[in-house]
Amino acid sequence: MRSFDKFYRLFQKTLRDLYTEPKEIESLFFLLMTHIFKCDKTTVLLQLSNKKKINFLIYKTLIKKLWELKKNRPIQYVIEKAYFFGMEFIVNEKVFIPRPETEELVSWILQDNKNTRNIPIFDIGTGSGCIGITLKKKNPEIGHIYAIDFYQEVLNIARKNAELHNVEISFQKVDLLKDSISIPPKMDENSVSIIVSNPPYVRLSERKLLHPNIIQYEPFQALFVPDEDPLIFYKKISFWIKKKLIGIVYVYFEINQFIYLDIIDFLKKIGFLNIEIRKDFQGFFRMIRAVYYVKK
Structure with missing residues (x-):
């Protein structure tokens, strides 16, 4: 004993x-x-x-x-749970551990949409599902959540978390770099939708800046992008918005603080408006919001 x-x-x-x-x-x-x-x-x-x-x-x-x-195994993987917005989420090495910076992104969305009702929300690269589930839990009337990820094992975890918190979410398995995300019917020029994504954004050359337990245990595909095209996921999401959606689209991205000017420049060039960037609690530029008006 x-x-x-x-x-x-x-x-x-x-x-x-x-x-x-x-x-x-x-x-x-x-x-x-x-x-x-x-x-x-x-x-x-x-x-x-x-x-x-x-x-x-x-x-x-x-x-x-x-x-x-x-x-060096993260405590969240050791106990197979993490906390986000004071809520418990199931996690393992298949999904990225939810971070406080992402809580700030979700807070921004909730502040902007206190009175929002019945607007479709696309949570692209959902991982554990913490973003979409929290939005729905904190504002049940906000609208239907469409959670998208490439890996079925990841979606299985997100689905378990949705069941844990008793929220209804639609899940789609989509390879964002190859396939298109399905959209709800009956969208027109008066439609409003919200896109939120915390995609992979760490350049491979920045690996040395990360804590060893992140590199050793957290999923590579949820973290890294090639140095030669670090905006690859932002580009895919933005061009999908231009091609497939219609109406007013509000976009919220978590971003790499080292290339925030490149992201702003890209969004401006392809027609996004009202671009606003915010710092996280550590003082890094980590979040960006923009609007796109899509007409037929």
């Missing part, structure tokens, strides 16, 4: 070379313990102070998870 306090000390000792900030190690500890024991942080703190014993089988599980963390 082992106790909470002894495991806590072992946890800190094992990870201190990987994480220089004690607060970060503490955060990982409580995420793991609340997940394994299905309790809140206060309960774990109480068990720590009481030096509560840990069942041998549970302790074996904790040690296994600790060694996964020692190998």
Whole structure:
């Protein structure tokens, strides 16, 4: 038998070379313990102070998870869940871990569409489904969500998350670089739609700037684009809008802060209007909004 306090000390000792900030190690500890024991942080703190014993089988599980963390595996993959907008999402190595920057993008959309009703929303490159699901959960009247991704395994995870949060979403398996996304019928020049996408945007030459656990474990296809064409996904989405949609289209993109001027220039050149760019909480240009008016 082992106790909470002894495991806590072992946890800190094992990870201190990987994480220089004690607060970060503490955060990982409580995420793991609340997940394994299905309790809140206060309960774990109480068990720590009481030096509560840990069942041998549970302790074996904790040690296994600790060694996964020692190998740089992100805590979200270790416990197979991540939090986004205070909501729990199922994740694994097939999907990109939801980030705070993307929460800011979703906040922007929700602020702009407080009174929006029954407008189709295309969540392109849905991943875990966190963007579309959160939009629908926070504003149930906003409109129907069409979640698009290339990999069936990814869509399966997004579908599980939609079921977890009890929201109705349509899923489409589409290779965005080759195929076209299906659109709802009865769209005309008075139609309004919203496009949101957090596509791959990290240039291969920027790999060295990323934390090792991102490179080791997060899906390559959800992260990287070729240096010679870093706007490839923005181009595909934008040209699809011009070719297939009709009416007023509001576009929200998460972007690479190093090439934001290129994205602005591209959108202007192909006719997007009212372009606005915003910084994230770290002060990087990370989000862009634009409007396109599509006529027959």
